[in-house]
Amino acid sequence: MGKWEDGCWVWKLNWRRELMERERAAVDDFLQFITNFVPSAGSLDSWSWSGGKDGRYSTKEAYEVIRETRNEATDQLPLKEVLSKVWGMAVPHKAMVLAWRLLRNRLPTCDNLRRRNILVGETECCCNACILNLETANHIFLHCPKTEKVWDGIFQWMGICFIRPHCVVSHFTQFVQLGRGKRAEKLLEALWSCTCWLIWKWRNESRWEGKNWDIKDAIMEVKARIWSWNKIFNYFESELNFSSWMSCNLSVWLL
């Protein structure tokens, strides 16, 4: 962690594994963040909340800190670049269009319809899957308990732990960088857009046809689609047959 050298504190951080390229920038930021902090020798460690004035945690201050961080993050996202990336994805046109509409928040989700006075009642604006929340794009695609389980299954398949960002744009930009190299990026773009396209399809089937979708089947459907898209777009070369593919770990093609 660090030690005192001639009266000065020197940080010495040891990482358990070699850092990946995408992690280096975060490490630089972190080092910069802790450089100005000097521990005091001879006193006991204690917890202190730095989001307020008196060092004591309050939910209100925590809310403000998160809100500001999110606004900053959203403002800094190069949406134009993200959208141009979408048009370059190697995926079927229908998935590309859905991704573009989703990232621009142009899907007819209940909150968007409500804004145009098309849907106004509380009940009809609820998410059809959990019946708990207002149906927004961020909710349906990321935070609905049912959708979260689908993403959990996808990350398990990828062998990756991922802290889900709040909004779909950040989710997309971070997700497609979870592998190494251009080819892995193409595969991740396909996986992201395929999952989102299917989530929207299941949502529509549930809302308009009353169909109930199953999480396990949903994850299998994502895997099967990627298998068939790979035949067209060649994200990776594989000798695996379909049943081996369905039980394999995707990390092999991401590293």
Ligand SMILES: [Zn+2]
């Ligand atoms: Zn929901």
